[in-house]
Amino acid sequence: MNSPWLNQVSAVLGKELKTEVRSSHGLATGILLGILIIASLGYSSLFDKPSPWGAAGMTVSALLFASALMVPRLFLVEEEQGTLDLLRLNGEAGAIYMGKLLAGIIQLLVIGSVLGLVLIELLSQDVQRPLFLAVGILGHIICLAGGFSFSGALVMGASNRWVLAAAAGVPLLLPQSIMAVLVITYGLGAGRPMTAIGSAWGLICMALVLLCMGALVIPVVWKLSVEPGK
Amino acid sequence: MAHALLKFITPIKRPSSKHIQTWPIEVRRATISKEPMKLVRPIQSILLVMMPLAVAFTFWVGPAKGFLEPELARIIFFHVPCAILSSVWVVWSGISGIQVLRTRSLVWDQRNAAALEIGFLMAILGMVTGILFSRVQWGEWWHWDPRQTSFLMVLLILAGAQAVRGGFADEQKRAIATAGYTALAMVPVLFLTFVFPRIPAIAQMSAHPRETLPKNQLDVYYSIGFYSMIVLLLGLTISLYIIRTRVGLLEVALNQHGLDKARGGSPASHRVVRPVDLPQPPGPTA
Numbered sequence: 247m248n249s250p251w252l253n254q255v256s257a258v259l260g261k262e263l264k265t266e267v268r269s270s271h272g273l274a275t276g277i278l279l280g281i282l283i284i285a286s287l288g289y290s291s292l293f294d295k296p297s298p299w300g301a302a303g304m305t306v307s308a309l310l311f312a313s314a315l316m317v318p319r320l321f322l323v324e325e326e327q328g329t330l331d332l333l334r335l336n337g338e339a340g341a342i343y344m345g346k347l348l349a350g351i352i353q354l355l356v357i358g359s360v361l362g363l364v365l366i367e368l369l370s371q372d373v374q375r376p377l378f379l380a381v382g383i384l385g386h387i388i389c390l391a392g393g394f395s396f397s398g399a400l401v402m403g404a405s406n407r408w409v410l411a412a413a414a415g416v417p418l419l420l421p422q423s424i425m426a427v428l429v430i431t432y433g434l435g436a437g438r439p440m441t442a443i444g445s446a447w448g449l450i451c452m453a454l455v456l457l458c459m460g461a462l463v464i465p466v467v468w469k470l471s472v473e474p475g476k
Numbered sequence: 477m478a479h480a481l482l483k484f485i486t487p488i489k490r491p492s493s494k495h496i497q498t499w500p501i502e503v504r505r506a507t508i509s510k511e512p513m514k515l516v517r518p519i520q521s522i523l524l525v526m527m528p529l530a531v532a533f534t535f536w537v538g539p540a541k542g543f544l545e546p547e548l549a550r551i552i553f554f555h556v557p558c559a560i561l562s563s564v565w566v567v568w569s570g571i572s573g574i575q576v577l578r579t580r581s582l583v584w585d586q587r588n589a590a591a592l593e594i595g596f597l598m599a600i601l602g603m604v605t606g607i608l609f610s611r612v613q614w615g616e617w618w619h620w621d622p623r624q625t626s627f628l629m630v631l632l633i634l635a636g637a638q639a640v641r642g643g644f645a646d647e648q649k650r651a652i653a654t655a656g657y658t659a660l661a662m663v664p665v666l667f668l669t670f671v672f673p674r675i676p677a678i679a680q681m682s683a684h685p686r687e688t689l690p691k692n693q694l695d696v697y698y699s700i701g702f703y704s705m706i707v708l709l710l711g712l713t714i715s716l717y718i719i720r721t722r723v724g725l726l727e728v729a730l731n732q733h734g735l736d737k738a739r740g741g742s743p744a745s746h747r748v749v750r751p752v753d754l755p756q757p758p759g760p761t762a
Contacts, residue, residue, distance in 0.1 A: 400656050452664075463577070
């Protein structure tokens with residue numbers, strides 16, 4: 247695969263999507279887990295209709311914990327099977343990382359769409375500003391994919407790496423989770439406009455930072471892990 | 477007595493200079509050099525004298541005005557310096573992490589680890605004193621104050637860094653993974669520490685005093701006590717940092733290269749099995 251960087255990214259992305267279409271384990275599990283989290287939080291409030299703040303918080307939390315299991319899987323399963331080294335022989339580390347990250351974004355988009363419907367129908371929320379709702383969920387998804395891709399790629403080779411990927415990734419994503427809640431809440435008709443607009447910009451900036459820094463740092467980390475003495 | 481007992485059980489001799497020559501040069505310089513310790517001893521001497529005086533001074537100054545419990549506002553002499561120093565050491569940890577990724581240096585890795593641990597310790601102390609302050613002044617152990625909440629997130633990020641560091645048995649992978657995490661974590665940490673609390677909508681919601689330090693609203697006695705504690709705690713953390721870095725490098729050197737025996741044995745790794753000299757029994761030999 248001696249081709250330009252974008253071709254490599256699209257090749258890895260295609261591989262991940264084909265794998266997911268064949269087995270669908272990750273996607274199905276992620277959707278199920280997201281719905282279960284929202285349902286359990288809803289049951290714990292004794293079927294009372296949550297406020298827009300509560301509903302936004304439930305959705306953001308469900309996406310956070312579902313992605314903590316789904317996104318690192320893209321790296322850790324590949325590493326456990328031993329095929330990541332084969333992949334790295336054929337492509338650049340940065341391209342492989344970006345391809346898997348994009349695959350994570352696409353999977354989280356599917357889960358986010360389902361949870362968005364759950365938010366509206368199951369939690370009986372009225373969408374007053376669909377643009378803010380969409381920006382909030384989309385920005386949150388991109389940040390989650392960036393953050394958990396980074397933590398998943400970083401902890402390969404560690405003991406207890408599945409839990410460690412979540413434990414390392416969740417703290418990095420708490421600030422943007424709050425921003426996502428503020429934006430989604432405004433989309434559901436509560437909150438202040440300036441706070442929501444500021445949070446939306448913060449979410450976009452955080453997404454860009456996580457994408458770019460992950461793409462810069464992880465290839466260096468992988469290279470150093472393989473060639474420690476050089 | 478414990479030291480004597482330990483020497484009896486494990487008669488390990490100090491590595492010979494010939495053996496030390498086999499260590500990587502950067503490790504050798506960092507552990508053998510007496511330069512860092514020349515800084516530690518004067519700092520420790522000053523701390524021994526000044527810290528008790530500074531602590532006594534904080535209890536001598538009068539109660540603070542504008543607080544619900546003026547006597548107990550003295551906690552700011554400890555709370556604010558711990559929070560400030562936590563930020564300083566966390567930023568240094570990020571810089572050290574970037575240096576590890578650039579140079580692959582074991583020395584920078586140990587500096588990163590030391591800075592991370594000290595920053596984490598300071599953050600815990602800042603959080604605990606902040607919780608006490610919140611209970612006394614605001615009536616609740618946890619007030620969901622924006623600055624309190626953002627500092628908790630910083631503490632969780634540092635805990636995540638410690639978890640990453642503890643997850644690897646291999647020293648090189650541990651160094652690289654920690655460096656990568658601290659390098660990326662600098663972005664949310666700097667945002668949460670310096671930007672988030674100053675956003676106007678957030679600052680209005682916060683009960684933390686915002687203008688006391690920037691507008692120098694402390695009186696002369698409180699200023700003396702406050703800035704003295706910052707300087708003294710900085711000195712304490714610097715001495716801890718230097719000692720921790722040296723101990724970490726010695727551990728790395730011992731793990732990788734071991735100790736040779738007292739009788740000038742070969743500088744091979746302690747993992748290699750070598751013949752042991754047994755004393756000859758008295759009497760005629762066959």
